[in-house]
Amino acid sequence: MKMNHLRLGSILRHQACSINTQLVRSNATATPVKTGNDRANSARTPSSNFAKTGSNSGRWTKKTFGERGKQDYTRIGLGTQKESQFERARKQLIQKHSEEFTLESQSIFNVLEKVEYYNSCWKQDIESAISFIKDPKFDGKLLSDRQCAVVLKMTGEMNSQLNHEVRNTFTDQLFNLLESKKANLGVQSFNAWLKAKYDNGCSVDIVKFYETLAKKEIEPNVETFENISLNHGRNGDANGIIQLIQTMKEYEMGASTKIISSLVYAFASTNQIEKAKTIMGSFESKKNIINFNELTLSFIKGIAFSGKFDLLQKCIIELGKELDLTQAENTALLFEPLYLFARSSNNTEQVEKIQELIPKTLTAASSQYDIAIGNFYSKILHILNGNNIKLAITLFKSLPESFKFQAQKVVNIVFDRKVKSNADVNEILEDANLMRLGGINQIPLLFAVQEARSGNSSRFYQLFAAFKKSPEYPPFKDRFFVKNIEVGMMLTELHNIKIFDNQVTKFTDIYVLLEQTEQNTTMYGSFEIDMFKKIQENMIQKYLVHDKPFFDRFSALVQKETNLSPEHMKSLFIKNYGISFEESIKSNDLEKAFDTSIKIGDINDKAFGHLDLLVASFKARDIQLFQKVIDQSKKMNSEFSVNIDIAVAFMELGKYELADKTLSQIPYLRISPKKLAFIVTREKRKGNVDVLKHLLRLVYQKRWVESVQLNEMAMSIVNMYVAIVLAIALGVVVAGHDSLYESAYAGIDTNDYQGYFNENDGKWNVNNYYNPYHNFHSHGQQAAHDPFFGLGNFNINDFYAMKYFKFSGYSEESADKLCTEMKYLVDGSTYLTYYCKYINGSIVGPDAPKYPIVSDANVPTPKST
Structure with a gap:
C-alpha cells in the first residue's frame, strides 16, 4: 500500500482530537499496539499538516539530521558513531556503585540500572520488572519515557536467554502493564516496542502503529522511521522504504544508514541483486555520511535470506579482504547472515561450508560481540522451538565453549519433547546420531527408549531395535539397568497398585517384544494363562513372598530369555529386600540385616542401611558387627561420608562427645548438600530434635555448609519444637x-x-x-x-x-x-x-539498658543485671 505515512498520521490525529492541538513528544500514555492484517480503518486521505504543528523543539529539520548523518551508527570496521542516548546513560551508570548490581533488586529502578549497566538482561530481570510494576502501590508516572523504553528493550535483543516467542509474550505483558499504570510512554517507548517486535520476528501493522502515535499525539523521530524500515526490509517491501525516504525528504529529513541498509536488504532478499548493487554504488562516494560497510553487510544478509549459496560464499570472502574477521567484533557481524542462510536453505552441508569461512572466537573481545552472540543463540532457540534439532546442532558449532552446557541442556529438552510427541522414528534416529556426533549427548537413544516405554508399543520396538544396533548399546549390554529395560515393561505391571484388563493385554505384548529383540525361542506359548488372572487379582506381594513355585517359574522363564543371572533376577524385586531389611532390624536379627544390606548395595552400587546398622549394633553391644559395618561402608563411600555416618549414629545414641571426636579426626571436613539433606530428613522423620540441634551447632561453627541450608535446618528444628509444644499443650493457651x-x-x-x-x-x-x-x-x-x-x-x-x-x-x-x-x-x-x-542477662555488661519496665502479674520480672 502506497501512502504518505506522515500525512496520514495528521488526518488521524485531527480526527481523534477534533481540534488543532500541539504535538507532545513524550509523557503521554499509550495503548497497546495491535498487530495483524485488519486495515479496514486505515484508508484515510493524506494531509500535509502532520509534523508541522508543535513547538520548535519538536520540528524535524534538515540541519538536525545532517548533524546526525555525519556521525552515523555503529562502527563496523570503518567510520564513527554518534552515541545514542541509551549508550550515554549506560556509561554514566559506570560511575555509580557497580557492586550494588550484584545484590537483589529492591525496586524497578534497581533493575533498570543493572540492565543498562550490563547492556543485557536475564529472564529473572524481566520477571522482577513485571513484579515491581504490578505492585498496587507502584506509581507508573515515576517512570520516564526513556526508562519505559529500557523496560521494553529488555524483551528484545537485550535478552539472549529466551526464544522469540517467550520474549514477545513479555513485550506485550510489559507494554500493557506500563499503559495500565499510566507510565510516560513517549516516542522512545514506542520506538523500543517496535524494535522489540522486530527483534522477536513479529509482524507489525505499520498503518495501525501510526494511527496509535497520532491518537496519542506522539511525534515520530528518525529512529521511528529506521525501525519501520527494518520491518519493511524484512518483508521485502522495497517500495515501502522508497516511499518512506521520499516522504522524509519533503520534510527536510535525510535517510540514515539504517534506512538505506534496509532498502539494500529488501532488494537483495527478493532476488533484485542488480538494484541492490545500484543503491550501494550510488553511496560509495558518500562514505562521510553513510557507513558503507553496513550497506555491504545488509547486502550479505539479503542474499543469505534468499539462499544464494555461491554468491554468499563470494561476498563473505570479499568482506574478509576489507575487515579482519579474526577480530571478535567483526566475526559477530556474520552470525545473522549465517542464521538467515540456515533458515532459508535448510541444507546443513552448505551451512557447514559457510561456517568454515567464519573464524570461531573462543572469548569475547567487546560488548558488541556479547550482544551478537547472544542474539545468535536466541535465534537458534527459535529454530529448536520448531523441533529442527539437526539444523540447531549445526549452528551450535559456531558458539563459544561457554555456551556448550547451555546448548546441550536445551537440545536434550527438545529431543525429549520430540520423543514424547510421537515424532517419526527415523527423524528421532537421525537427531540422536547428530547429538552423538555433535557432543551433545552420547546416549540419546537410551533415554528415548526409556521414555517410549510408556507409549506406543510398536514405536518402542523400533526404537529398542535401533538402540541395540547403535554404538550406544555395547558399553551397556551387560549392565543391569539395560537388562531392566528389556524386562522392565512386564515388571511395571507387577508393581502397579491396580491392574486393569488393558494392561494385561500389554503385558502379553511385552513377551512378544522379548522374542523379537532377543531373537530367541517363542516364550508366549509357555506362559500359562492363569498368570494373567493372578496379576489381575493384584496379589503380587503374596506371590513374591509366599508363592515360591510361581516366583521360581517366573524367574527361570525371564532368565532363559534375557540371560539375566539369578542375582540380577532377584534384584528386580529389590523392594522386597528393603522390607526384609526393616523386619530384620526390628526383630534384632542384625546379621541377616547386614547380609541384606550387602545384597542391596551390590545391586545399587551404593551403601544401604549402614546408619541403621551402626545404631542397632552399638545398642546391642555387638562391637564386631559395628566394625564390619564400618569396613563395608569404607568400600563404597568416601572417608568423609563414613565418618559423618558414624558421628550421626553416635548423636542418635546420645553420645555427642564421641560424635564430635569422630568428626574432628578429618581435617577440612565438608558435608555435601545431598548428604546433609538426607540426614535432616532422617532425623525429622525420627523426631530427633536434639540430634538436629547438635548437628546444626557443629555445621554453623565449622561453616561446613551454605547459609541457606542452615536456615532449612533451623526451620526444621523450630517446626519440631512447635509440634512438641502443641502435643503437650493440647489446645491450652501458652504464655x-x-x-x-x-x-x-x-x-x-x-x-x-x-x-x-x-x-x-x-x-x-x-x-x-x-x-x-x-x-x-x-x-x-x-x-x-x-x-x-x-x-x-x-x-x-x-x-x-x-x-x-x-x-x-x-x-x-x-x-x-x-x-x-x-x-x-x-x-x-x-x-x-x-x-x-x-x-536477658546471659552476659552482664556496662551498657545494659536502664529503662523502666512496667510490671504485670502475668509478666515475669527481668533478671538482675
Missing part, C-alpha cells in the same frame, strides 16, 4: 499465645518479615520482657527510647526466633534456651545478639 489464631505466614518461608510482624500485632507478640521484640509494635523499629535503636533490619533469624517464642511462650526458661541452645540464630541477628548479651 501470650492465642490458640484460636493461626497466622497466614505460619509454616511458610517468606521474606516479608514486616508483613509477618504486622499481621500478628496484638495477637501473640505481647509486651513480655523476655520477648526481644516487645517494643516493636508499640513504637516501631526506630523508636528513640527503644534499646534496640540502630541495630539494623529484621532478617530470617528474627523470623525463626519469633516463631519459636510464639509456640514456646515468653518465659525465663524459653529465653535462656534461645540464648544458649540456639546460638546459630542469635549470632545471625543483631537484635538477638544484643538481647542475649545485655537484656
Whole structure:
C-alpha cells in the first residue's frame, strides 16, 4: 500500500482530537499496539499538516539530521558513531556503585540500572520488572519515557536467554502493564516496542502503529522511521522504504544508514541483486555520511535470506579482504547472515561450508560481540522451538565453549519433547546420531527408549531395535539397568497398585517384544494363562513372598530369555529386600540385616542401611558387627561420608562427645548438600530434635555448609519444637499465645518479615520482657527510647526466633534456651545478639539498658543485671 505515512498520521490525529492541538513528544500514555492484517480503518486521505504543528523543539529539520548523518551508527570496521542516548546513560551508570548490581533488586529502578549497566538482561530481570510494576502501590508516572523504553528493550535483543516467542509474550505483558499504570510512554517507548517486535520476528501493522502515535499525539523521530524500515526490509517491501525516504525528504529529513541498509536488504532478499548493487554504488562516494560497510553487510544478509549459496560464499570472502574477521567484533557481524542462510536453505552441508569461512572466537573481545552472540543463540532457540534439532546442532558449532552446557541442556529438552510427541522414528534416529556426533549427548537413544516405554508399543520396538544396533548399546549390554529395560515393561505391571484388563493385554505384548529383540525361542506359548488372572487379582506381594513355585517359574522363564543371572533376577524385586531389611532390624536379627544390606548395595552400587546398622549394633553391644559395618561402608563411600555416618549414629545414641571426636579426626571436613539433606530428613522423620540441634551447632561453627541450608535446618528444628509444644499443650493457651489464631505466614518461608510482624500485632507478640521484640509494635523499629535503636533490619533469624517464642511462650526458661541452645540464630541477628548479651542477662555488661519496665502479674520480672 502506497501512502504518505506522515500525512496520514495528521488526518488521524485531527480526527481523534477534533481540534488543532500541539504535538507532545513524550509523557503521554499509550495503548497497546495491535498487530495483524485488519486495515479496514486505515484508508484515510493524506494531509500535509502532520509534523508541522508543535513547538520548535519538536520540528524535524534538515540541519538536525545532517548533524546526525555525519556521525552515523555503529562502527563496523570503518567510520564513527554518534552515541545514542541509551549508550550515554549506560556509561554514566559506570560511575555509580557497580557492586550494588550484584545484590537483589529492591525496586524497578534497581533493575533498570543493572540492565543498562550490563547492556543485557536475564529472564529473572524481566520477571522482577513485571513484579515491581504490578505492585498496587507502584506509581507508573515515576517512570520516564526513556526508562519505559529500557523496560521494553529488555524483551528484545537485550535478552539472549529466551526464544522469540517467550520474549514477545513479555513485550506485550510489559507494554500493557506500563499503559495500565499510566507510565510516560513517549516516542522512545514506542520506538523500543517496535524494535522489540522486530527483534522477536513479529509482524507489525505499520498503518495501525501510526494511527496509535497520532491518537496519542506522539511525534515520530528518525529512529521511528529506521525501525519501520527494518520491518519493511524484512518483508521485502522495497517500495515501502522508497516511499518512506521520499516522504522524509519533503520534510527536510535525510535517510540514515539504517534506512538505506534496509532498502539494500529488501532488494537483495527478493532476488533484485542488480538494484541492490545500484543503491550501494550510488553511496560509495558518500562514505562521510553513510557507513558503507553496513550497506555491504545488509547486502550479505539479503542474499543469505534468499539462499544464494555461491554468491554468499563470494561476498563473505570479499568482506574478509576489507575487515579482519579474526577480530571478535567483526566475526559477530556474520552470525545473522549465517542464521538467515540456515533458515532459508535448510541444507546443513552448505551451512557447514559457510561456517568454515567464519573464524570461531573462543572469548569475547567487546560488548558488541556479547550482544551478537547472544542474539545468535536466541535465534537458534527459535529454530529448536520448531523441533529442527539437526539444523540447531549445526549452528551450535559456531558458539563459544561457554555456551556448550547451555546448548546441550536445551537440545536434550527438545529431543525429549520430540520423543514424547510421537515424532517419526527415523527423524528421532537421525537427531540422536547428530547429538552423538555433535557432543551433545552420547546416549540419546537410551533415554528415548526409556521414555517410549510408556507409549506406543510398536514405536518402542523400533526404537529398542535401533538402540541395540547403535554404538550406544555395547558399553551397556551387560549392565543391569539395560537388562531392566528389556524386562522392565512386564515388571511395571507387577508393581502397579491396580491392574486393569488393558494392561494385561500389554503385558502379553511385552513377551512378544522379548522374542523379537532377543531373537530367541517363542516364550508366549509357555506362559500359562492363569498368570494373567493372578496379576489381575493384584496379589503380587503374596506371590513374591509366599508363592515360591510361581516366583521360581517366573524367574527361570525371564532368565532363559534375557540371560539375566539369578542375582540380577532377584534384584528386580529389590523392594522386597528393603522390607526384609526393616523386619530384620526390628526383630534384632542384625546379621541377616547386614547380609541384606550387602545384597542391596551390590545391586545399587551404593551403601544401604549402614546408619541403621551402626545404631542397632552399638545398642546391642555387638562391637564386631559395628566394625564390619564400618569396613563395608569404607568400600563404597568416601572417608568423609563414613565418618559423618558414624558421628550421626553416635548423636542418635546420645553420645555427642564421641560424635564430635569422630568428626574432628578429618581435617577440612565438608558435608555435601545431598548428604546433609538426607540426614535432616532422617532425623525429622525420627523426631530427633536434639540430634538436629547438635548437628546444626557443629555445621554453623565449622561453616561446613551454605547459609541457606542452615536456615532449612533451623526451620526444621523450630517446626519440631512447635509440634512438641502443641502435643503437650493440647489446645491450652501458652504464655501470650492465642490458640484460636493461626497466622497466614505460619509454616511458610517468606521474606516479608514486616508483613509477618504486622499481621500478628496484638495477637501473640505481647509486651513480655523476655520477648526481644516487645517494643516493636508499640513504637516501631526506630523508636528513640527503644534499646534496640540502630541495630539494623529484621532478617530470617528474627523470623525463626519469633516463631519459636510464639509456640514456646515468653518465659525465663524459653529465653535462656534461645540464648544458649540456639546460638546459630542469635549470632545471625543483631537484635538477638544484643538481647542475649545485655537484656536477658546471659552476659552482664556496662551498657545494659536502664529503662523502666512496667510490671504485670502475668509478666515475669527481668533478671538482675
